[in-house]
Amino acid sequence: GDSVTQKQGQVTLSEDDFLFINCTYSTTTYPTLFWYVQYPGQGPQLLLKVTTANNKGISRGFEATYDKGTTSFHLQKASVQESDSAVYFCALVDGSGTYQRFGTGTKLQVVP
């Protein structure tokens, strides 16, 4: 079945560092992929969507891309701030389009 794997459990960066988070996926259909961000005490909220049509999504300084060759997709930001500290989830829409499979999350801590 469809699945996503998020191996980076925790990432610690300093302000203005470059962020790169990776997910790998497995699906038999054309993938539609999402990145969600969860701040402490809140529910996840949509950050970016990437499809085979657009190959890239950009929002709030974050950029999401996917690589069909390696079946992976990435979230990156050129310069992180302390306010970016949160948990980031990748998610893959299943083949029927009715639900999403979430990765285990990457906790980003940005220190001043």
Next chain:
Amino acid sequence: EAAVTQSPRNKVTVTGGNVTLSCRQTNSHNYMYWYRQDTGHGLRLIHYSYGAGNLQIGDVPDGYKATRTTQEDFFLLLELASPSQTSLYFCASSRGGEQYFGPGTRLTVL
């Protein structure tokens, strides 16, 4: 702006207890979902629904029932709660794949 609310926000019960978690969405989405979030497991789908009276089984349904009474309201029922069901529960609604989450309910089963 899509709005999903959950109640209660915190709940403590004992093993064998009966618990109902409530979710309401006011954005006319057809799909609604219940997830549990646990450290090391991310978000795992329990049940979901595409309309009033409909129920679909997710990836971790054992020990949970759910009911969708209206387009707005989706309930998660734990009829014999166990300590393994201690978790953070999220409800979400969806349109076009993008999901909108509620603030969560923290459930502790003693």
